[in-house]
Amino acid sequence: MTRYKIASASDAVPGIRIFRLEPMDQPISFKPGQFAFLHILDEKGNSVVKRPYSIASAPGAPYLEFCIKLAGGEMTKRLEALGKGAVLGVEGGFGHFSYGDQPKAAFIGGGTGIAPLMSMLRHIADEKLNGTFVLFYSARTRDSIVYGKELEELQKRNPGIKVVITLTREEKPGSWKGECGRFDHEMLSRHMPDAKDFDWWMCGQMEMVKGMKECLAGLGADPKRIRMEGWG
Ligand SMILES: Cc1cc2nc3c(=O)[nH]c(=O)nc-3n(C[C@H](O)[C@H](O)[C@H](O)COP(=O)(O)OP(=O)(O)OC[C@H]3O[C@@H](n4cnc5c(N)ncnc54)[C@H](O)[C@@H]3O)c2cc1C
Numbered sequence: 318m319t320r321y322k323i324a325s326a327s328d329a330v331p332g333i334r335i336f337r338l339e340p341m342d343q344p345i346s347f348k349p350g351q352f353a354f355l356h357i358l359d360e361k362g363n364s365v366v367k368r369p370y371s372i373a374s375a376p377g378a379p380y381l382e383f384c385i386k387l388a389g390g391e392m393t394k395r396l397e398a399l400g401k402g403a404v405l406g407v408e409g410g411f412g413h414f415s416y417g418d419q420p421k422a423a424f425i426g427g428g429t430g431i432a433p434l435m436s437m438l439r440h441i442a443d444e445k446l447n448g449t450f451v452l453f454y455s456a457r458t459r460d461s462i463v464y465g466k467e468l469e470e471l472q473k474r475n476p477g478i479k480v481v482i483t484l485t486r487e488e489k490p491g492s493w494k495g496e497c498g499r500f501d502h503e504m505l506s507r508h509m510p511d512a513k514d515f516d517w518w519m520c521g522q523m524e525m526v527k528g529m530k531e532c533l534a535g536l537g538a539d540p541k542r543i544r545m546e547g548w549g
Contacts (some may be wrong), residue, residue: 382435413544
């Protein structure tokens with residue numbers, strides 16, 4: 318386990334906090350999309366509680382970033398109370414949900430499911446990869462879009478990146494020019510007539526991820542090229 322210090326903890330949107338951690342020892346290594354176990358430590362440095370969290374930063378960043386929903390449970394209650402300078406234990410990176418520089422890549426994320434996809438997109442922009450990269454990101458309302466500004470910047474930094482945001486519960490769309498409603502066959506096929514040519518990564522609530530898998534099958538995507546991570 319490596320010790321990391323909280324460099325910043327800020328609420329991206331109500332109920333979702335972004336933690337940036339700086340290594341106190343040798344940093345962990347990971348692939349874009351993988352997760353790490355965060356440990357709450359006691360005074361002696363022993364682990365009290367641990368939970369898995371997707372790493373949102375790119376492997377090349379000097380810090381680790383996590384995007385965490387403050388759910389009021391065993392772990393998040395403790396994380397919520399921690400501020401700058403607090404020490405956490407980190408183990409990782411783990412998991413098969415990772416991106417390996419595929420040139421035609423599409424990503425579907427809902428809520429905090431954006432976290433591992435941010436790691437992948439930041440990596441794509443940092444490494445100036447050539448290809449076509451499409452992010453489908455679903456948020457409840459305009460005010461609950463995490464990383465909205467950075468997603469705009471990523472599209473400018475790498476013109477191969479296209480971001481499609483849909484709002485599922487916005488009551489006053491007003492000047493909103495993006496999509497509204499849940500992702501479905503019609504919406505995805507409008508943006509991705511060539512879905513079968515892409516590798517896919519999906520992350521979010523288990524229910525959404527399962528539904529999207531069926532939707533992608535209907536669009537002709539190759540099941541062997543669909544990766545899924547679901548929680549909650
Ligand atoms: C691979 C992987 C990656 C993940 N990545 C992320 C990520 O990037 N961001 C993220 O936010 N989460 C992520 N998770 C989920 C995360 O691991 C935790 O499950 C989550 O933070 C809840 O942990 P907790 O200890 O606070 O809740 P737990 O105590 O484990 O409780 C689980 C749920 O029950 C509810 N609950 C607990 N106690 C009560 C109570 N008394 N009354 C009512 N409800 C209660 C909580 O609200 C919580 O939603 C990931 C999970 C996996 C498997």
